[in-house]
Amino acid sequence: MTRSITILGATGSIGASTLDLIRRDREAWDVKALTANCSAVELAALAIEFGAELAVVGDEACLPDLREALSGSGIEAAGGAQALCDVAALGADMTVAAIVGCAGLAPVMAAVEQGKTIALANKEALVSAGDILMSCVEKHGATLLPTDSEHNAIFQCLAGNDLDDVSWITLTASGGPFREWSHEQLANATRAQALKHPNWDMGAKITVDSATMMNKGLEFIEAWHLFPVGLDRLRIVVHPQSVIHSMVEYRDGSTLAQLGPSDMRVPIASCLAWPRRMDTACKPLDLPTIGTLSFAAPDEDRFPATRLAREAAHAGGAAPAVLNAANEVAVAAFLDGQITFTQISAIAARTLEKELPRAPTSLEEVLAVDGKARELARMMLEPA
Ligand code: NDP
Numbered sequence: 001m002t003r004s005i006t007i008l009g010a011t012g013s014i015g016a017s018t019l020d021l022i023r024r025d026r027e028a029w030d031v032k033a034l035t036a037n038c039s040a041v042e043l044a045a046l047a048i049e050f051g052a053e054l055a056v057v058g059d060e061a062c063l064p065d066l067r068e069a070l071s072g073s074g075i076e077a078a079g080g081a082q083a084l085c086d087v088a089a090l091g092a093d094m095t096v097a098a099i100v101g102c103a104g105l106a107p108v109m110a111a112v113e114q115g116k117t118i119a120l121a122n123k124e125a126l127v128s129a130g131d132i133l134m135s136c137v138e139k140h141g142a143t144l145l146p147t148d149s150e151h152n153a154i155f156q157c158l159a160g161n162d163l164d165d166v167s168w169i170t171l172t173a174s175g176g177p178f179r180e181w182s183h184e185q186l187a188n189a190t191r192a193q194a195l196k197h198p199n200w201d202m203g204a205k206i207t208v209d210s211a212t213m214m215n216k217g218l219e220f221i222e223a224w225h226l227f228p229v230g231l232d233r234l235r236i237v238v239h240p241q242s243v244i245h246s247m248v249e250y251r252d253g254s255t256l257a258q259l260g261p262s263d264m265r266v267p268i269a270s271c272l273a274w275p276r277r278m279d280t281a282c283k284p285l286d287l288p289t290i291g292t293l294s295f296a297a298p299d300e301d302r303f304p305a306t307r308l309a310r311e312a313a314h315a316g317g318a319a320p321a322v323l324n325a326a327n328e329v330a331v332a333a334f335l336d337g338q339i340t341f342t343q344i345s346a347i348a349a350r351t352l353e354k355e356l357p358r359a360p361t362s363l364e365e366v367l368a369v370d371g372k373a374r375e376l377a378r379m380m381l382e383p384a
Helices: 013-023 040-050 060-070 081-088 102-112 123-140 149-158 183-187 204-212 214-226 265-273 305-315 319-335 341-353 363-379
Strands: 003-008 029-036 054-057 076-079 094-097 117-120 143-146 166-173 234-238 244-250 255-259
Touching (some): 003 081, 013 040, 013 265, 029 081, 040 054, 040 060, 054 060, 060 076, 081 102, 094 102, 102 319, 123 319, 123 363, 143 149, 143 214, 149 166, 149 214, 149 244, 149 265, 166 214, 183 341, 204 214, 214 234, 214 319, 305 341, 319 341, 319 363, 341 363
Parallel strands (some): 003 094, 166 234
Antiparallel strands (some): 244 255
16 A cells, blocks of 8 residues: 655655665655755755655755756745645655754644654654643644654564553663763864764764764653653663664563664664564674673763753753753854864753743744743854
């Protein structure tokens, strides 16, 4: 049976992995729409290859380029923030939410409101608007499939079990490229070094988040919303090999873990085929070659981001959205050469210390909190 699919963030790393899977099984999918921010030529090429009905750029200034690249193809082009929401609201059977950052939140909400299936990679949407997004999922009877490898692993380990029987959910973290670096080395870490993840090939923002461990902090908050076992039953363990993608421990002492190659096509395939399985071209694990799996507690002295995220989750209200927004600003500034590596978490921490706006109760209020926190964080940017 052919299913329709829309990919929000088609030109990114998750978008490319998703399209790779679709390319291998063209008959199974009818590509409705693909989106990007401003990679107009790349988006147009993908839209033509996959026979999409519609291609959308989030940045309206890039629409003329998209129109030109699509001319004669018969594919409709649109641009702007509202166009992203409109395309998400077309009601494809499956929407892959892979825009990076809080910019993906409104389109994700628009997709959820259609009550269909959403494969959610865009963790920042859930961090910023967890309660609102999860209520929307419930209200509209949507199916939210976690695509982040850790959450997808937990989702698989929970299958057939009751959350009341869970003792611990353990998120694994590779520890990133700077796992063994001293404070002094971290203070001098460069953009190029931060962008070299030891195990995963991902977009720039999440790669820097992995290096600061903020990625794990955001995932902690993400897990709290997706699997409501309570914050005191969620923990993080450093596992440098990234073979175990996360674990669930039950009250009888059993721990279920999901293992797999460090290739996002595996969790994406699990979402696309859910509740069945599909083939991927991923090389299976070769455990004798891997040899050893090791584990360690996170070092929150050198990597304070997971502590910040835990504190933001405990504080609740606007705090997670503020943390996320400040981090987005700080990561962009680091990538732009404006601040040092260790200033990223410092700016997130200092923004959280400001008087927090009141708890947002709607999408509009989350976006207002996000905007305010960005303003505060931008004021803290100092030259590197
Ligand atoms: P990339 O940076 O590779 O891609 C981001 C995509 O979003 C691109 O298509 C980009 O378009 C688009 N985009 C960026 N900014 C905007 C905007 N303001 N409005 C509309 N579209 C925008 O990111 P990743 O694929 O690495 O990550 C996507 C999401 O998935 C993130 O939330 C990340 O945390 C999550 N994730 C990613 C994993 C990975 O392995 N990459 C693993 C687990 C989760 P353009 O090309 O035009 O810039």
